[in-house]
Amino acid sequence: AHTTVRIFDALPQQAVFASPQRGNPRWRSFPPARAEVFIDDEGDVALRANGEYLGSFARNWIIPLGFHPFQFGLTPHTPRLRCGRVIVQRRAWTVSIEEMGAGNFSGLSRDLILGVERLRAAKDLPRFVYIRPTEQALRRSGAEGRDKDTKPVFIDLESYLFLEIFHRWLTKSGELEITEMLPAPDDLWWREADGRRTFELRTLMIPR
Known part of the structure; x- marks a missing residue:
């Protein structure tokens, strides 16, 4: 938990x-x-x-x-x-729903793909990112204390399934905080025969 x-x-x-x-x-x-x-x-x-x-x-x-x-x-x-x-x-960015522009984003949407690609080009967004509503968006919605709304969500901006998730979150909150995935999947140090892995190591460094 x-x-x-x-x-x-x-x-x-x-x-x-x-x-x-x-x-x-x-x-x-x-x-x-x-x-x-x-x-x-x-x-x-x-x-x-x-x-x-x-x-x-x-x-x-x-x-x-x-x-x-x-x-x-x-x-x-x-x-x-x-x-x-x-x-x-x-690196982090703030993106609002207005920046997606107009279009029909439902179903299998060409407008959704083009809208996200324009957004990536304008803001230099990497392929792999994490998203969450901004503090202001959470405060407006009253969802500040709910885990599912405050925890970052992984997004692959070159996968249509994730584009739908991205747009759904952006529509719901009106404004998202986007953070780069770092290191990116290709830069992960832990390698296995079937691919790369990630792990988390926490420590405290104290200067002498």
């Missing part, structure tokens, strides 16, 4: 919401215009706002628990953030 909790609610003093989207009034929030990503004297990638240190992207005791110390998002595109050779936050 899995339980999804929002770090901003569970540990409000340990998390910072840095996003152009409006956060819950109870959260500690900063707009990206006031936030600055910087490298400190030890080479760590961190965030600060108005001179106040907000936290590290990689060195935090919360990370082994499955939490990121803070969420840093830009609209409509957040680039990868790195700490040396380590990627600490994947």
Whole structure:
């Protein structure tokens, strides 16, 4: 069994919401215009706002628990953030239903394929991604606490079945947060005779 909790609610003093989207009034929030990503004297990638240190992207005791110390998002595109050779936050995009354009997307739809391909070309979306409703979309729908609505869903943008799932989620929420799958399937390290595998390893790195 899995339980999804929002770090901003569970540990409000340990998390910072840095996003152009409006956060819950109870959260500690900063707009990206006031936030600055910087490298400190030890080479760590961190965030600060108005001179106040907000936290590290990689060195935090919360990370082994499955939490990121803070969420840093830009609209409509957040680039990868790195700490040396380590990627600490994947590329992400915000997509609205209006960006799909007009068309008949029901059944076996040519418009659906063309609409998604135009979206991929405009935003440089990779083939393999994860989607979930944005914070604002969840708040509007009242689905913030439901696991099935907050957990990311895998999407292959070159599979018609997944295109239908993508469009269904986009229609339902009106706005999606898209995150690249990294590493992509062809880059997975674990190889078996019948293909590649993925696994998750969590650890805590403490600088000396």
